[in-house]
């Protein structure tokens with residue numbers, strides 16, 4: 001059987017190892033992780049989810065404190081529309097994150113940024129434009145547009161000098177979503193450079209309803225490939241979600257995909273942003289520990305470990321500090337869920353209906369994962385104390401690249 005390294009991804013006239021590490025917010029796919037993928041000849045992603053908050057932690061800025069100081073008076077108010085992000089600060093935070101990453105890049109691969117539309121940030125269009133343009137300004141190789149249909153995102157970037165040379169792609173979960181995107185952007189005379197097809201077994205938010213089990217990645221990918229052929233469009237197609245071994249990837253390459261995108265296997269790498277104890281939770285997970293639920297205020301189903309601290313937590317809405325999920329009316333579904341929980345049991349508030357995703361993702365309390373998280377324990381050694389040996393991103397990348405016959409190479413115990 002072939003291995004992934006027998007294929008190459010062609011993008012912008014160059015060739016890459018056909019392996020892309022997907023974006024994982026909030027700072028789970030770190031700069032270091034993305035850079036490893038690029039160094040090894042593939043493609044890595046940073047994420048700009050909650051980038052001012054990430055910047056405070058990584059680059060010693062004070063954006064969160066400044067926003068809180070400005071809007072503290074509004075904390076008791078359910079209408080958060082006044083708590084706007086400073087667009088200059090947002091651009092600066094994006095600059096710091098992208099510049100810090102791109103300035104350290106080595107090797108022949110690429111670093112992209114994952115930009116989610118669902119982060120409305122209380123002013124969806126203006127904040128999205130700033131995020132997109134600041135990423136391009138500061139030298140990102142490409143952008144993956146995710147968590148939303150992004151019908152207006154190309155138009156937001158169309159006047160940017162890098163609009164035609166940066167690699168710009170879209171993540172979809174159906175032909176319908178791709179068709180809508182292509183129809184909406186037709187007038188701009190610029191196709192996406194790649195299409196990631198994310199299936200129902202992926203981590204993070206899903207582009208499916210709670211009936212996700214009715215769908216499968218191979219079928220949707222085949223439908224997307226057929227649609228592109230029918231319309232005479234040559235756009236690299238990159239499936240994602242549940243591709244656990246290099247051989248899983250090969251099966252997609254042999255049926256017309258240009259590369260594969262993966263994420264869950266890298267959640268247990270040294271370079272990943274999750275704290276050590278959370279990585280161990282991912283290793284330990286069993287099949288029964290995984291659920292797809294509706295606790296995300298975005299309205300999209302999300303897959304996570306069902307014993308994670310984000311579920312049933314009791315924090316007040318934190319929109320004056322964070323507020324990344326506020327829609328154009330200054331509203332987030334968590335605020336309603338919180339108020340209902342307070343009304344029900346004011347002395348012991350636990351919110352099960354929704355989670356305050358900003359607060360919980362920032363604390364790495366929302367343990368989102370792909371369906372096959374329970375197989376991670378098979379990718380390493382269990383140590384004498386019962387814990388699992390962490391892996392280097394290089395080891396995982398090379399295993400995907402070189403493995404044949406569904407084999408998974410275990411690390412040297414010193415890795």
Ligand SMILES: Cc1cc2nc3c(=O)[nH]c(=O)nc-3n(C[C@H](O)[C@H](O)[C@H](O)COP(=O)(O)O)c2cc1C
Pocket residue numbers: 021022023024025026028047049114116146147171198201202203204205240241242243261262263264265267368369370371372
């Ligand atoms: C911990 C985690 C966080 C994720 N966060 C995001 C995100 O912020 N934005 C996004 O578009 N996809 C996100 N994803 C999806 C991945 O980028 C990727 O497409 C998918 O998980 C691939 O499937 P796999 O995890 O089974 O390999 C996340 C996945 C994981 C595991």
